[in-house]
Amino acid sequence: DPDVIIVDGHGVAHPAGCGVATYLGVELGKPCFGVANSLTVGERQENKLLLNSIVVGKVIKTKEHAKELFVTAGHLITGETAAHIALTCVVAPHKLPEPLHIAHRFAEKTRDRIVEEGKVTA
Secondary structure: OOOOEEEEOOOOOOOOOOOHHHHHHHHHOOOEEEEEOOOOOOEEEOOEEEEOOEEEEEEEOOOOOOOOEEEEEEEOOOHHHHHHHHHHOEOOOOOOEHHHHHHHHHHHHHHHHHHHOOOOOO
16 A cells, blocks of 8 residues: 555646646545646746645756656645655656656556557557
């Protein structure tokens, strides 16, 4: 049973105010936050993400010469705590927090296997 869930997507920094990290956290009743490659709504003020003048997340840099990541609160967690956890989970030389890196690799391998078996096309 996880203590916190990390999602590839946004939390409250979403056009509907409820991104996949918020929705999943509410449904599961667990702390959840999102890590995304781009900002869809809100504004950036230095390393803070603001939505309607409220800090909802942080911009983090996990690797030199790599684009920054946008970490947003989802459910039962602050943007500050989410950013701290995300940074703690990064394992060099990867850019993403390790749970997301592993999930991406698993998804790519599964997609490749399904395509190879002819069940779907790429």
